[in-house]
Amino acid sequence: MTNLKPVDVAIIGGGWTGLLMAKEITASTSKSVAVFERGIPRKMEDYAVTMDELDHNIRLRMMQNTAEETITHRHSLKDSAVPVRQHGSFHPGTGVGGAGEHWGGASFRFQPDCFRLRSHLTEKHGAAKLSADLSVQDWPISYDELEPLYWKSEQLMGISGKAGNLRGEKIDGGNPFEGSRQHEYPTPPLKHSYASSLFADAVRRMGYHPYRTPAANLSEPYKNPDGITRPGCAYCGHCQRYGCMIGAKAQPTNTLMPVLAKRKNFELRTGSWVRRIIHKDGRATGIQFTNASGEEFFQPAGTVVLASFTLNNTRLLSLSKIGTPYDPVTRKGTLGRNLTHQVGVNTRIFFDKPLNIFMGAGELASRISDFDGDNGFTGAEDGLLRLGMIALGTNGDTPIGSFGVMPKGASKSNWGSEWKAASIKWRDHSAAIGMSGEHLAYRQNYMDLDPTYTDKFGDPLLRFTLNWTDHEYKMREFALKIQANIAREMGAKFDEGPPSRAPYNVINYQSTHIQGGVVMGASPENSVVNKYLQHWDMPNLFVVGASAFPQNAAPNPTLTSLSLTYMAADGMINRYFKHPEKLI
DSSP states (O other), X not given: OEEXXXXXXXXXXXXXXXXXXXXXXXXXXXXXXXXXXXXXXXXXXXXXXXXXXXXXXXXXXTBOOTTTOOEEEESSTTSOOEEOOSOOSOOXXXXXXXXXXXXXXXXXXXXXXXXXXHHHHHHHHOGGXXXXXXXXXXXXXXXXXXXXXXXXXXXXXXXXXXXXEETTEEOTTSOTTSOOBSSOOSBOOOOOOHHHHHHHHHHHHTTOOOEEOOBSBOSSOEEOTTOOEEOOOOOBSOOTTSOOSSSOBOOHHHHTHHHHTTOTTEEEEESOEEEEEEEETTEEEEEEEEOTTSOEEEEEEEEEEEOSOHHHHHHHHHHTTOSOBOBTTTTBOOBTOOOBOOEEEEEEEEOSSOOOTTOEEEEEEEEEOTTSTTTTSOSOSTTOOOOEEEEEEEEOOOHHHHTTOOOTTSOSSSSHHHHHHHHHHHTTOEEEEEEEEOBOOBTTOEEEEEEEEEOTTSOEXXXXXXOOOHHHHHHHHHHHHHHHHHHHHHTOEEOOOOOOOOOOOSSSXXXXXXXXXXXXXXXXXXOSBOTTOEETTEEEEEEOSGGGOSSBOSSOSHHHHHHHHHHHHHHIIIIITTSOSOOO
16 A cells, blocks of 8 residues: 555545535635545536437436445345345436536525424424434524525525525515525526426416526526636536536536636545545544555545545445444444435326427426425324425426326337337326425434445445335325326326335435435434534544435435535634634
């Protein structure tokens, strides 16, 4: 193993959070910062070459290689875990920018009660009515503390949207259920598509409050506070699973890298697969990594920031033997607990007229939050505690992925000339109304190291123990009734029936929103990191990203992850570097 020249800060992961930490540190200090990214370099010019659907949308070109590393999954402690050999329920990205390159761009703030969920549910229902397996907890921060950092993140990306609660004033056309904002969005909302306007008109007639999705897809040209200029969206329909060919979608490579590339105290090292955080006497001393040629290196560092995807944050701490692994039986330990994903259900709707739905953007959608959190119902409906947002999105139906979508009974077969004719007939005549719901944390859903399967280096894979509970099934059933009523109001055809009560599976896509494992809290008894995302056991180790979320809210986690990164950077720069001890 080769020992390298020390750096002041070593950052593991070149996605949104890792590069934002690097930007903040290099802007305010002279400390040397090196970011270690195991994937390849990426730049906007590469995306302009091809938007091949087969390559990106079907073969998932921008995702991690499951032959090199994957997870194993089981439903419960009594089951055997098996490796996931094809990406299905979530799509972890690779390369500079990570999943921030191929994301859709949804950029929501979490509702204020999400940050005090345990207290909120206890006050509303009483502790005795909450499941003994429920492990949700309050965050160590409040919405009010995070609000200015949400605004900072929105300015960074130029979020398109319309305020629905501006300094306490409710505004039509925005989300009136959001927490109070101090500023209007940096850019106006994206345009309505034909399908999303039909949805908005229908739900408004029903007494709901439609608004357009806050999105990192610019509605108009924009210059952010760092001086980075990007153009408005062209509505080409190639956002999710693609990088933006013109830079209208905020990505780490077009928002953060142009700034960092000019900093002399910054270095990006791609092809660097970090395998361990090295530590001694309660402090991190550096990182061990393997380069693309298979050579091993030790990088000494004064401070280490772990900023990879949720899965690898948990796995790398486990491999490095930092923290106490969680035991779901005794409930002792904290590392790996509170694994959450996303709860959703879709209603496919059909029209007798074309919708031009091949055009769109990653988050070109109209939605309602009338049922987000515990809005719109009492919580007494057979144990239902929380729900989520309901939307109709048009992010671009591509020819391969959308071919063959038709109403039940439109073809007697699922192949052949009759099926092809029906597929062509119903092409561009369908859309989907869907729920994005909260996933509450339960003691039995967690992550640890698999005792059997390993990655390409021989290191143990991360094991998911994860299944749906009765609460998630009830969420889907409740949402499906609302979606059916909306479909009827829109005059659409749809197939009615109850949602599946099948167990959690790794086949059907359920968002790339994986949270937990390294949760934040006010005490080391129930968390791994403090409010500044500093590890309780190792003051010069910070762990940033959605791995810190105690449970998942209904929206996309990116904006909250960036806001927490700003808080972590502030604590590190203005407090830790001056007095390198635990921040309390």
